[in-house]
Amino acid sequence: MKRFLITLISLLLVGTAFATTAQLDAAGNSVRVEERAVADTDGGSATTLYIEWGNLADSPGLSFYAFDGFVDPEEGSISLVDVRGFDTGGDYEEGRADAVTVDGPDFLTWRSSTDGKVDGLTVRIESSGSVTVHLKLGDWYGEFKIKDGGLVKNSLRRSVEAWTP
Numbered sequence: 001m002k003r004f005l006i007t008l009i010s011l012l013l014v015g016t017a018f019a020t021t022a023q024l025d026a027a028g029n030s031v032r033v034e035e036r037a038v039a040d041t042d043g044g045s046a047t048t049l050y051i052e053w054g055n056l057a058d059s060p061g062l063s064f065y066a067f068d069g070f071v072d073p074e075e076g077s078i079s080l081v082d083v084r085g086f087d088t089g090g091d092y093e094e095g096r097a098d099a100v101t102v103d104g105p106d107f108l109t110w111r112s113s114t115d116g117k118v119d120g121l122t123v124r125i126e127s128s129g130s131v132t133v134h135l136k137l138g139d140w141y142g143e144f145k146i147k148d149g150g151l152v153k154n155s156l157r158r159s160v161e162a163w164t165p
Contacts, residue, residue, distance in 0.1 A: 020156040021056070024140045029065055029114075030056040031137055033144055035151040036122065044128035045149030048081060052120030053112075053137050062116040069136040072107035072165040073146075076127030079104045085119040086112060107165035112137075134163040 019034035030053065037048040051071065055062045071078060086098040100121065102109040112119045125133065130147040141159040145152040 018151045018153045020144065020151065020154055022142060022156045022158065024053065024137060025065075027062055027065075028057060028059045029054055029062065029067075031135070031140070031142065031156070032056055033135075033151065033156050038149040040149070041126055044076070044126065046124055046126045047146050047149055047151065048122060048124045049151065050120060050122045051135070052084070052118050054085075054114040054118040055116050056118060062114075064113060064115045065138060067112040067114060067119065067137045068110065069112065069138065070107055070109040070134075070165055071123055072134045072163065073125050073127060074132045074134070075129075076125060076131055077105045078108055078126075079124050080108055081122040081124055083121045085114075085117060086110075086121075109165070134159065134165075136163070 019032060021030055021032045023030050032052050034050045035047065036050050039046045053067050054065070080100055080103045083100060098110070098112045098119065100108060100110045108123060110121070125131070125146060127146065130145065133144055133146060135142045135144065141162050142157060143159045145155040
């Protein structure tokens with residue numbers, strides 16, 4: 001019985017990962033960062049995050065937006081785990097395909113455009129301690145924090161500076 005309760009509590013704790021959201025523009029596009037997993041490494045910790053952007057609230061009438069951008073932790077490394085929803089960019093640039101253009105070790109960049117839809121990617125960030133992570137989506141610059149391997153709740157915010165990797 002005791003082993004069952006410990007297992008149940010562990011499963012409940014695993015299911016309580018943090019997610020934080022910020023609005024990107026007046027039209028209703030948003031970005032959401034969700035913690036998916038945390039693991040200990042030899043030099044610190046690795047945090048797996050799912051980042052999605054675009055029409056998260058499924059609002060009617062949102063049109064084409066270019067969300068070219070990057071994710072760049074100030075310290076540590078980053079790697080791509082998965083890409084979702086990336087497709088051809090349509091009229092944004094003839095023949096242009098949405099894709100991750102640089103994959104680590106220090107930052108990720110991509111081409112992304114949506115037409116009332118959502119794009120996203122899953123990344124793994126390894127660091128030896130607390131780290132600020134910079135995020136760019138189109139004209140929006142933001143940042144969020146990872147502390148002790150976990151996403152800091154409500155840390156996603158618009159940045160006062162335009163960070164470049």
